[in-house]
Amino acid sequence: MFETLSNRLNGVFDRLRRRGALREEDVAEALREVRVALLEADVALSVVKDLTTKVRERAVGQEVLRSVSPAQQVIKIVNDVLVEALGGGEGDTGIRGIDLNAPSPVAILMVGLQGSGKTTTTGKIALRLRDKQRKKVLVASLDTQRPAAQRQLAVLAEQAGVVSLAIVPGEGPLAIAARAMDEARRGYFDVVILDTAGRLSIDEELMAEVAAVKFATNPHETLLVVDAMTGQDAVQTARAFNERLAVTGIVMTRVDGDARGGAALSMRAVTGAPIKLLGAGEKLDALEEFHPDRIASRILGMGDIVSLVEKAAETIDQAEAEKMAARMQKGLFTLEDYANQLKQIGKMGSLSGILGMLPGVGKIKAQLEGANLDTTILKRQAAIIGSMTKKERRTPDIIKASRKKRIAAGSGSSVQEVNRMLKQFDEMSAMMKRMSKLGQKGMMRGGLAALMPGLGNKRPF
Secondary structure, eight states: OOHHHHHHHHHHHHHHHHTOSOOHHHHHHHHHHHHHHHHHTTOOHHHHHHHHHHHHHHHSSHHHHTSSSHHHHHHHHHHHHHHHHTTOGGGOOOOOSOOOOSSSSEEEEEEOOTTSSHHHHHHHHHHHHHHHHOOOEEEEEOOOSSTTHHHHHHHHHHHHTOEEOOOOTTOOHHHHHHHHHHHHHHTTOSEEEEEOOOOSSOOHHHHHHHHHHHHHHOOSEEEEEEEGGGTHHHHHHHHHHHHHHOOSEEEEEOGGGOSSOHHHHHHHHHHOOOEEEEEOSSSTTOEEEOOHHHHHHHHTTOOOHHHHHHHHHHHSOHHHHHHHHHHHHTTOOOHHHHHHHHHHHHHTOOHHHHHTTSTTGGGGHHHHHHTTOSHHHHHHHHHHHHTSOHHHHHOGGGOOHHHHHHHHHHHTOOHHHHHHHHHHHHHHHHHHHHHHHHHHHHHHHHHHHHHSTTGGGSOOO
8 A cells, every 4th residue: 555655755755865955946846746646646636735735835944945954854744744634643633443432332333335345344343352452242234235244244253253143034224223232232242333234336225224324323433444446436435425424434445455545645634534444455353553653654665663563563472482582592493493484474464565664665665576575485485394394394404306306296386496495594594593603792793794794795686
C-alpha cells in the first residue's frame, strides 16, 4: 500500500535535498510534483487541493527558506499534513481500533457492499477482541440475501474460537438482530458483532434495511468495510454510507493489493470518520490497527520500526528465540537452527511487507524485488531442510552429490537450489562464529564491519 506514492514523493524530496538552500520557486515546483503524485495515487481531487494548500502555506514561510536544512523542513511539513489528513494530529482522539467504552454487550454493526470482505473482517475482529482484549464475543450474520453467508460466518467463528448465533431458516435481518442482542445479554457477552447484508451497488433497499437494523440495535460502533482496491469507488461508497448511517469508523481491506493507497488518504476528509483497521490477506490474524503517524512515515520512506517491533513481539516465540540466541553465543548454528529462523520469519508475513517498515528500504526496493525475495523462497528452503536426515541437518558437511540429488527430489527442488541454500547457510554460520568470537563488547566496537569484513568496500546489491 502507498508504494507508488512513496516512490514518487521520495524522488521529489531527493531533488530538494540536492539543492541546499531553497527558493519559493523550488517549493512551488516540488508541490506541483507532489500534486501529480497524489492524483496518480488516486487521492480525491478535493483532498489533493487541501493537502497541497496546507503544505504551501507552511512551506513558503521564512522559517523554511532560512532553515539550516530546508529540504528536511519541507519533508516534516508534508509529514505533518499527511498525518492530519489520515486522522492524526491535534484532532486525534488517541483511540485505536475498536472503541468498547460502553456498557456490555457492546454492539458493533458491520456495513458495506458485497465483496468488500465484510464477513471475513467480522471474523478477524472477533479473533482480535478475543485474543488481544480477552472479550467474550458473539457474532451474528444478518445476511439473508447471499447464499451460505450465514454458514460462512459460522465457520469463521469456529476458527476464531468465538460463539456464532444459531441459524434459524426463514428469519429476517431485524429478527436475527433482536435475537442476537437478547442472546448477548442473557449469555453475558462483552461484544456482539452484527454482520449485515451487502449489495453489488448502493441502493435504497440496502440502505433502508441497514438503517432499520441500526435503529433497532443502537450499536456503539458502525464500521464501514471498504475494499482498498476499488480506489475512488471506495471513497464514493464511504460518502454514501456515512450520509445515511453516520459511520463511526472505517476498515480497509485488501490493502496489500493496492500500491497507490489514495482511497485511505481520501477517507478521513470525505467522511470525517477515522480509519480504524487495515486488513491485509485472508488469514484471520491479518488485521492491524491504523496509526496515522506510522502510515505517514511509511509513505515518506521513513519506515515504521514501532509496528515492526510489535509484529515481531506478537509472532516470535520468545523462549525459542532465547534458546537460539544462547546457541549462537556459543558459535553453534546448525541447519535445524536455520530452519527455525525461517519459520519465525514466515510467521511475520511477507518479506516485502516487513522490509517496507524499515527506514530507507524504498530506494533499494526494485533491487530487492528483482531478487525475488518472498516467503515462497523461505518455504522452499524449509522444504529442502525438511528433506534431510537429522544427521545431515546437524552435520551438513556430509552432504555430497548423491545426498543432494536425494534431497532435491524429496523437496521438489533442483540440485542448484540445494547448493544455493547450503551456501547461504555456510555464510550465516561463518557470521555466527564471528559473533561468538567477538563477544558483546567486540560487536559494539566493530559493529557490522567486524561481522562482515570488507562490506564497507562492497555494494550490498
